[in-house]
Amino acid sequence: MEKQTITIYDVAREANVSMATVSRVVNGNPNVKPATRKKVLEVIERLDYRPNAVARGLASKKTTTVGVIIPDVTNMFFSSLARGIDDVATMYKYNIILANSDENNQKEVSVLSTLLAKQVDGLIFMGHELTDSIRAEFSRSKTPVVLAGSIDPDEQVGSVNIDYVAAVEEATHQLLESGNKRVALATGSLTHPINGQFRLKGYKQALEKASVAYDESLIFENEPSYQAGLALFGKLQKVGATAVIAGDDELAVGILDGALDKGVKVPDDFEIITSNNTKLTEMTRPQLTSIDQPLYDIGAVAMRLLTKMMNKEEIEEKTVMLGFDILKRGSTK
Amino acid sequence: MEKQTITIYDVAREANVSMATVSRVVNGNPNVKPATRKKVLEVIERLDYRPNAVARGLASKKTTTVGVIIPDVTNMFFSSLARGIDDVATMYKYNIILANSDENNQKEVSVLSTLLAKQVDGLIFMGHELTDSIRAEFSRSKTPVVLAGSIDPDEQVGSVNIDYVAAVEEATHQLLESGNKRVALATGSLTHPINGQFRLKGYKQALEKASVAYDESLIFENEPSYQAGLALFGKLQKVGATAVIAGDDELAVGILDGALDKGVKVPDDFEIITSNNTKLTEMTRPQLTSIDQPLYDIGAVAMRLLTKMMNKEEIEEKTVMLGFDILKRGSTK
DNA sequence: AAAATTCAGTAAAACGCTTGCATTGCCTTT
């Protein structure tokens, strides 16, 4: 018994109506007499008909699918965003094609290209840098794009973020306030605007307000990994830092463990504020004080924004900035 | 200047060949004279032509897209599998539609249905239970399916796992060996075969070999969350357990922190072995001894298996079992 | 009661591509 794909045509024949009518009932078009609708629905049920989304996509030029480019699903920061994205997508009947990029420009471009070939209705991009080649791909198509947890200094496309300048300024301020003379800043590459422009700016502003001189040797560029953090602590000690602001939670946990492993007391002898408030921050002892970014919400809002764009609705502001907090826990005094 | 979608037809016209020929060069069909190929390629380049994958999918009945159903991307266990899946998928030119199910049967069924409507070429399913309704959806279509890190006791579909019985037996054995009289088992719901059938079986086997009586009060069903673990530790103390095997790493971290918070020494007064060896296990102090499942590989192998199925290649064994280890760290003596 | 309007439904043309089959040259064979 070969399984025969059954089409809209079969349904039409069985129900004694035209394909168009079947299409209307499937799509909830009101121009169908209730009796007809019922009849068609019965046939659909009986035949176990399931509309072919590919054919639909070709005819309607809509795939109800959005592409999501993520550096690494395995990183809690991004997976939290992704979860928010998916939930809202589902809510609006979209599906998500998820692609890992490792922040590798070549992969990003190539994956972007195949997503566009697949005719996604929209794109959500995560990653710390928006290179020119990516930007070029974006503008090459008219597919709407939203950045989630990522910054476009030029504000060409939509984006959802928190105010990184203010957040880091506040965190630095707190660390300075509690008596630290040498507060280090450990982020990813400074070539990424979020680090080199925003976080660094907030950091400097706080120093300035406290009349503390800026010392470049307190700035560290790292991979956002536990191992990197572990190794970093030694360097922090070497430059005489007594506190650090970490741009990534895994990194922060690494720093914490690095300190603990050397018998350094946190927060008594060393303070840490991290940036993403992922689950990790609660799991350590002491727990990590963190900038509280609403990760899930950033993803959710980004996707919501994208739905509006795909719908060609009026957008009041395509760069949205969500609020943040500093969540005090055990890694600061 | 409206952006006009440019089609294979435009390329054909500009290159003075038929659509068929263009299609052939795009698809790498060898039956094209090098000179013609070159000419077509040039036009493609000049016109910036990008084949429409939806149309392709309709015509060829292949979408080069696979559906991935995951309980929650935010859970490291699953995101690690997902990463393996995506990498191999990319390697074989597939994309992944990722959908979170929360292990909720209704969501699973509904998402499965929309994935099939989207004509995915294959499916990877993660989740601890394969309900009848899901199984029914599976067999309703002829789309190949592989379970990753999940068990189908009936072996109807492909699956990639480790030998959970042996793993838990070994873990239990070690805990018994080091002098624990009362070893607890903390997993998710026992209605899930992986827990109720496999892990429990391994646990019992170890007890039996050590001539220790089985005591039901040492078995705990929990959510795989940090909070649940935190709360669980009290209960473990109450029943006099001095060691536990946790089915989930977040749960294990919770238990560990629960112990630490009460001043109980790990591993001296309480031992813990967890199950998934995610990054988390390295981040705690002490670090967690764990069953070492090759998470990434499970995903990768599952996807590889799926590619074979989609290719209709001969499959030697559709239930594959990967090796495991017990990685000794600080949470056991 | 004729005209205008709305409602239900039909037919058929896209949508952009793949692919089986047919065709055309151009070489080899004999």
Add this chain to the structure above:
DNA sequence: AAAGGCAATGCAAGCGTTTTACTGAATTTT
């Protein structure tokens, strides 16, 4: 030199929908 074979290409029929334009019938308006 006729016949056969093969490589390269073209033709056109799908693939399963949506959607536009249209038609009749039913209903309302005047």
